[in-house]
Amino acid sequence: MSGVHDVVVLGAGSGGYAAALRASQLGLSVSLIERDLLGGTCLHRGCIPTKALLHAGEVADTVREAGHLGIDASLGGIDMPRVNGYKDAVVGRLYKGLQGLIKHRGVTYVAGTGRLTSPTAVTVGDAVHEGRALVLATGSYPRTLPGLSIDGERIITSEHALALDRVPARAIVLGGGVIGVEFASIWTSLGAEVTIVEALDRLLPTDDEAISKGMERAYRKRGIATRLGIRVASAAATDTGVSVTLDDGTELTADLLLVAVGRGAATTGLGFEEAGLRMDGPLVAVDDRLRTNLPNVYAVGDIVRGPQLAHKGFAEGIAVAEQIAGRNPAPIDLAGIPRVTYSEPEAASVGLTEAQARQTYGQVRTITYDLAGNGKSQILRTSGFVKLIAREDGPIVGVHLLGSRVGELLAEAQLMYAWEASPEDVAPLLHAHPTMSESMGEAAMALAGAPLHAHG
Numbered sequence: 001m002s003g004v005h006d007v008v009v010l011g012a013g014s015g016g017y018a019a020a021l022r023a024s025q026l027g028l029s030v031s032l033i034e035r036d037l038l039g040g041t042c043l044h045r046g047c048i049p050t051k052a053l054l055h056a057g058e059v060a061d062t063v064r065e066a067g068h069l070g071i072d073a074s075l076g077g078i079d080m081p082r083v084n085g086y087k088d089a090v091v092g093r094l095y096k097g098l099q100g101l102i103k104h105r106g107v108t109y110v111a112g113t114g115r116l117t118s119p120t121a122v123t124v125g126d127a128v129h130e131g132r133a134l135v136l137a138t139g140s141y142p143r144t145l146p147g148l149s150i151d152g153e154r155i156i157t158s159e160h161a162l163a164l165d166r167v168p169a170r171a172i173v174l175g176g177g178v179i180g181v182e183f184a185s186i187w188t189s190l191g192a193e194v195t196i197v198e199a200l201d202r203l204l205p206t207d208d209e210a211i212s213k214g215m216e217r218a219y220r221k222r223g224i225a226t227r228l229g230i231r232v233a234s235a236a237a238t239d240t241g242v243s244v245t246l247d248d249g250t251e252l253t254a255d256l257l258l259v260a261v262g263r264g265a266a267t268t269g270l271g272f273e274e275a276g277l278r279m280d281g282p283l284v285a286v287d288d289r290l291r292t293n294l295p296n297v298y299a300v301g302d303i304v305r306g307p308q309l310a311h312k313g314f315a316e317g318i319a320v321a322e323q324i325a326g327r328n329p330a331p332i333d334l335a336g337i338p339r340v341t342y343s344e345p346e347a348a349s350v351g352l353t354e355a356q357a358r359q360t361y362g363q364v365r366t367i368t369y370d371l372a373g374n375g376k377s378q379i380l381r382t383s384g385f386v387k388l389i390a391r392e393d394g395p396i397v398g399v400h401l402l403g404s405r406v407g408e409l410l411a412e413a414q415l416m417y418a419w420e421a422s423p424e425d426v427a428p429l430l431h432a433h434p435t436m437s438e439s440m441g442e443a444a445m446a447l448a449g450a451p452l453h454a455h456g
């Protein structure tokens with residue numbers, strides 16, 4: 001079925017479906033092309049299934065630790081097929097809801113593999129889908145390293161990890177970024193013995209150093225082994241599992257190796273370069289309004305610069321749809337995109353790290369408020385901190401959080417950052433007691449010079 005639409009969207013993940021929904025809301029006719037499942041990586045192989053497993057792990061930890069609260073409970077076991085059933089049911093409900101939404105908004109959904117065949121058309125099989133505007137949103141795939149062959153059994157990616165019908169007794173995680181740290185958390189909570197190997201000298205290497213140090217301490221306490229500042233030289237599947245050799249000759253063995261070394265942009269073999277699209281390495285080159293070098297062709301999500309996050313894709317999809325409809329949305333501030341690692345403990349941040357803030361502004365004010373002084377954190381038996389970074393006599397430019405559930409505090413942090421609030425603006429605002437959010441208020445009060453529940 002060929003056709004002409006106002007907008008043709010290639011890829012129905014977070015970026016693509018957000019563009020399609022917003023464009024149709026604005027009265028444009030939309031064709032949305034997807035070769036796999038509506039919802040893309042986040043819904044089927046990323047955000048949602050990992051968070052369901054993390055929650056299952058949290059429940060297992062709660063049962064194990066119930067005795068500390070005087071509750072007698074024992075963990076009878078982990079039935080992974082049933083855990084997966086719970087995870088898949090969550091995904092299934094959201095998938096059904098999204099299918100309904102796309103239909104309800106009148107988006108023409110095209111199942112098939114698309115290819116950019118001109119600056120105004122995507123071809124699927126024999127059908128040519130002409131668009132007055134095109135949105136490219138083909139997403140990303142798990143990367144591996146040269147010499148590491150993914151077999152899906154012993155040497156696996158996050159996609160295989162999400163489908164495992166058992167908990168490995170011992171696992172090696174290659175990569176201490178967000179995905180590696182989250183799977184280390186899941187498997188540890190479900191009873192595995194985990195070692196993370198990271199080439200850089202800290203976990204979560206793009207985060208503020210305080211987060212890396214805090215996470216390393218927390219993981220040590222959880223019994224998660226880390227080998228930092230060292231590379232994997234080779235890895236091979238064995239009869240019983242996997243054998244991994246590090247650069248210093250150390251040999252590690254486990255049931256499986258999860259390769260979590262980042263995600264590559266899915267931009268090859270799709271006709272992009274042949275159509276004259278300018279690339280930036282593997283990424284599609286875009287300006288701050290997500291315009292490519294081809295007129296009326298936009299690109300969003302994991303195939304363009306910036307953090308690979310679902311809500312960045314949503315925001316970019318919406319912004320592009322609005323531009324196509326003749327509106328003028330503000331460019332997206334990449335540093336202002338909230339970032340969460342949903343492990344136990346969680347790490348959450350928005351804005352600049354301390355190192356970036358010092359590089360940008362020279363002198364800055366910082367405060368690290370310890371959650372030990374926060375009543376709700378004591379009740380939940382978590383530890384961590386709220387770190388605020390502000391310009392001298394100026395607004396908050398970075399917020400970094402560590403502790404159980406601190407991702408939920410990030411909404412306030414984002415408002416503070418995006419509205420350029422100074423610590424003095426935030427200090428008088430009330431936070432309900434006892435909540436973890438009080439730690440945000442306490443940190444602002446301390447930075448404004450008047451801490452309540454802190455020495456100083």
Ligand SMILES: Cc1cc2nc3c(=O)[nH]c(=O)nc-3n(C[C@H](O)[C@H](O)[C@H](O)COP(=O)(O)OP(=O)(O)OC[C@H]3O[C@@H](n4cnc5c(N)ncnc54)[C@H](O)[C@@H]3O)c2cc1C
Pocket residue numbers: 010011012013014015016033034035036037038039040041042043045046047048050112113114115137138139140158179266270300301302303308309310311312313342
């Ligand atoms: C394990 C894991 C956990 C994650 N957790 C989080 C999280 O907690 N929070 C968060 O914000 N982000 C998370 N992410 C990242 C998030 O999933 C991505 O940033 C997001 O999905 C990117 O959206 P996208 O639209 O750019 O691409 P995708 O979601 O990858 O969608 C691209 C779509 O395009 C389709 N496609 C590609 N080529 C073609 C073609 N030629 N024809 C037709 N269709 C095509 C693909 O099938 C796919 O459905 C996680 C990722 C992973 C892997």
